[in-house]
Amino acid sequence: MKVISIAIQKGGSGKTTTAVNLAAALRDAEKKVLLIDFDPQSNLTQSLGIKKEPAANVYTVLRKEAFGEQADLLEVKQVLHGLDLIPAALELADAELELASVYGREQIAAQLLQRLENAYDYVFIDCPPSFGILTVNALVASDYYLMPLQAEFLPLNGVRSFERHLERIKKLNKHLRLLGFVLTKFNNRLSMNRSVEEQLLEKYDATQVFRTHIRTNIKLAAAQEQGMDIFSFDPYSNGAADYKALAAEFLEKIK
Ligand SMILES: Nc1ncnc2c1ncn2[C@@H]1O[C@H](COP(=O)(O)OP(=O)(O)OP(=O)(O)O)[C@@H](O)[C@H]1O
Ligand SMILES: [Mg+2]
Numbered sequence: 001m002k003v004i005s006i007a008i009q010k011g012g013s014g015k016t017t018t019a020v021n022l023a024a025a026l027r028d029a030e031k032k033v034l035l036i037d038f039d040p041q042s043n044l045t046q047s048l049g050i051k052k053e054p055a056a057n058v059y060t061v062l063r064k065e066a067f068g069e070q071a072d073l074l075e076v077k078q079v080l081h082g083l084d085l086i087p088a089a090l091e092l093a094d095a096e097l098e099l100a101s102v103y104g105r106e107q108i109a110a111q112l113l114q115r116l117e118n119a120y121d122y123v124f125i126d127c128p129p130s131f132g133i134l135t136v137n138a139l140v141a142s143d144y145y146l147m148p149l150q151a152e153f154l155p156l157n158g159v160r161s162f163e164r165h166l167e168r169i170k171k172l173n174k175h176l177r178l179l180g181f182v183l184t185k186f187n188n189r190l191s192m193n194r195s196v197e198e199q200l201l202e203k204y205d206a207t208q209v210f211r212t213h214i215r216t217n218i219k220l221a222a223a224q225e226q227g228m229d230i231f232s233f234d235p236y237s238n239g240a241a242d243y244k245a246l247a248a249e250f251l252e253k254i255k
Contacts, residue, residue: 014184024229025247037088049227144179186213
């Protein structure tokens with residue numbers, strides 16, 4: 001079982017879209033995938049069609065575990081479109097304060113995931129756009145992190161600031177590695193998009209930048225709105241083709 005955090009502080013980078021659709025592409029490749037919504041905004045939960053705040057959610061489990069009970073993530077699992085999801089709710093925002101004084105607060109998610117043993121091939125954690133206790137927990141529990149970057153804006157400042165935080169995380173989790181950057185909302189005709197990629201390749205090894213670009217495709221936003229992954233919504237869209245290609249490259253990289 002490999003655990004992958006999808007993280008970057010910058011909002012709107014395509015974290016949640018990548019979590020849902022990469023997981024869905026892997027589901028279609030017969031892999032066993034678990035999605036964990038670690039963002040109080042609960043976009044991932046909503047993206048899979050859950051409209052009502054789930055009373056049993058990731059925060060219920062985190063809190064139990066933090067305050068000394070042996071908890072089980074799968075207690076709050078829901079299955080949507082053939083994907084296993086640990087949903088979030090707005091109350092997850094309380095984690096920041098409530099867990100602040102808990103001993104071992106950075107390792108709560110890691111403990112919960114260890115208990116799943118090898119129930120899944122891949123676990124994806126959709127992180128919030130901040131570097132607080134939730135993102136720290138996700139990264140401490142992960143083998144890899146994957147960073148979607150919106151190619152339309154200069155995202156490299158965000159990467160630099162993320163790397164400063166990582167120094168701290170690596171002390172708690174020596175195994176954590178970058179799986180790669182994924183350029184999202186890509187438009188090959190825009191020179192800005194190409195220049196973002198060139199800058200990444202100057203600084204990072206080519207193996208750390210996914211060759212697959214996720215093109216701007218309105219169908220991806222529409223699918224999210226309908227509470228569906230792109231393959232269930234429109235399997236012939238560019239968005240479906242791009243996430244399918246990303247999944248193939250993902251499997252090649254993570255071998
Ligand atoms: N390739 C794409 N083409 C068009 N729209 C996209 C694409 N990727 C994401 N979007 C849309 O952009 C918005 C932001 O994407 P998403 O929610 O995945 O970002 P995020 O990084 O998870 O944001 P946050 O940091 O707020 O959690 C969403 O409305 C989504 O539908
Ligand atoms: Mg998100």
